[in-house]
Amino acid sequence: MAAGWLAAILNSCGCRPDPMSTLLSVLPPALASFLEALTLGAGYNAALVGIGAALLGGSAGAAGTFLFLRKRTLVSDAIAHATLPGVGLAFMIMVAFGGSGRSLVGLLIGSALSAGLGLLAVTAITRRTRLAEDTAIGAVLSVFFGFGIVLLTVIQVMDRGRQAGLEGFLLGSTAGMLFADALLIAAGGALCALLILLFRRPLTIVCFDPGYAEATGISVTRMDAVMLGLVLAITVIGLKLVGLILIVALLVIPPVTARFWSERTGTVAVLAGVFGALAGYVGSAISASSPNLPTGPIIVLVGVGLFVLSLLVAPRRGVLASAVAHRRFQHKVHLRQGLLALAHGEPIHDRLTLRVLARAGYLRADRQPTEAGRAEAARALLDENRWRIARQLHPQEAVTGRYDGLTGIAEVLTADEIASLDRHLGPKAAGA
Template sequence: MLWQALTFQLGYNATLVTLGATLLGVAAGVTGTFLFLRKRALVSDAISHATLPGVGLAFILMVAMGGDGRSLLGLMLGSAGSAWIGLLCISALTRRTRLAEDAAIGAVLSVFFGIGIVFLTFIQTMSEGRQAGLEGFLLGSTAGMLYSDAVIIAVGGAAVLLAVIAFRRPLSAVAFDPEFAASSGLNVPRLDLIMMGLVMAITVVGLKIVGLILIVALLIIPPVTARFWSERVTGVLWVAGIVGGVSGYVGAALSAIAPALPTGPVIVLVSFSMFALSLFFAPARGVLAAVLKHLSFQRRVHVRQGLLALAQGQPIYEKLTLRLLRRAGLARADGVATSDGKARAAKALRDETRWQMARSREEFALAATFYDGLTEIETVLTGDQITELDRLIGAPKGVRP
């Protein structure tokens, strides 16, 4: 059954929903990258909660005008309007009062969500509201989604993705260094507004699939996951888009075979599983890589200290140090240095003496700051500098028996 959903064999509408969720995930991941890099992730939460009054008010107005209150396009327009008002309120509170942005976001988020709950409660008292299905906008639901709804979501996600691609460079500049971007002639407030507009568009488009409560997860988890895999903006954008797309694709497929499960939580759980895998297994920044790097550093320290002990004729009491030296062929079981061990120990002691001399000389002060006890001196100093240090130190000493 799952394979049929993943290979688009469950029907035309299910295929459209899956494609729409995939496009939404890609667009959300890419858009959320700039929000994450700008350190304004909480804004997305405020925007999502600010859409609820618009959903309720749009339903009431459409019913009052004799239309179908469940029209997705009308509900999306209403949610976009209330989200935009919420953004303006946050901006006004931040600029015209002494409130910090996080306080303004908290105030707007709670007030707008409260208004939305009041509207939904009122709708339940209406005869048309009993089958409105607006609770699906809270957690997302693809059950009973119409063909037109799927097309709107797919087109909306694609449009936002194209807009992000068009503004990628200026948004990247603002995300990393707003002051430099402003000095370069970029209109930072306008670009911030564009970024918030894109986030709002993703939030509105994703209401039906992910829901207003969890859309923030689809905006933030993919770029956070991508950060484990890349140090460059382009790389983060690509990985975030892939993570978001896979989350939407697999989550929508799982929801298609289990209609009782809300779509939003399923998509978010798929996204979180990819985050968890990245957290532990990313090659450069994952937990496993950090543990392996620490163990490697620990072994290097033990070998270095063991070589210095051999060079000075001191006994080695640490079992791990002796085991590492034996494994490298630098010492025998009784702690006596081998021929290779004597050569390595003499060089380690010589390098240590060189660094001590370098730290005492003003002309080597900058280079000496790179010394950590493990860095090879040849990677920091030039041959002429090493020769000068050797001249100051004198003839090298051999390993003590």
């Protein structure tokens, strides 16, 4: 069982025969069973769940990207909560017609219908009344969820209700997942991915600039319907695995995580799919490695882990990168201020300015400027004077609009242009 593809790879690089079982025997049991699940070695059912969760996470991340960019992520929460009455009613109808009520397809059709109704309610309230969308979401979410809980309570006291396992739809459960269920998730996920690929351009334009989209002939209403239809489909498919309370996390967290790493919509969508798939796969492996860990919450926690990591270390948009960039910028400002103060012979009191100047070698320990400091201060003053003249002479030019107190004028103007500025400055200033 433990062999899996990892073992095959290890074997092919000339390691000892069956190193996987050796490796697993020396690890703590929890970690060993996690590794087993991760390499699809924890049994047929766990492998099904892992692959299904990865596909679901991937399509949820990609579809969620457009929801996120359209600034309508919370609509997915209303959709998810609105599935519950459908689950309950579908169960009751199936039981009334003599079935067991546990057919997943039947329950999902019911949930899709009531989620669709919830979505229509949000749209109608937003369009027909003066209420804002967030209010409509709050109202629809609580009414549908409340009604759903009432239905579940009623079902609990029914004869067949006790074994129905409907509460698994709240937080997700993989217990008793069938091959057909996994196939349904896989097929649904693949179909969603295909639709996203097909509509990526109009969806992007509608998210970025709905007015322009409408003017170009792309119907915003229709594209919103495509986007929310995808979200609805993913919510319904993911109900069994992640549960309706947490499915919104799978739609929101991967796109937000991916946004840290890219400045292009296509890349953000692909990365969100990758992060979602990773969270689904690793999360379900962790959940499968221990009998009492719920699948949905673990998947979400893995997703949050990726988010926090990205928040911290992502280049440019990450917290650390921004802090470093801010510090660098602050030092640049203090250096320039300090040099200008030196040039004007003004006393410097700011501690950071003193430190920056000293570190650059422009200030001695007794706070007197060094030779290099004097020269650099004169250069800064000359630069400042040239900017002043340039801005007086050409207030309307775009290049003079680039004055920010830090950019050297030589980066903006040619040597000839600077020479002509120096003629206006007079011989004394220019010679400094």
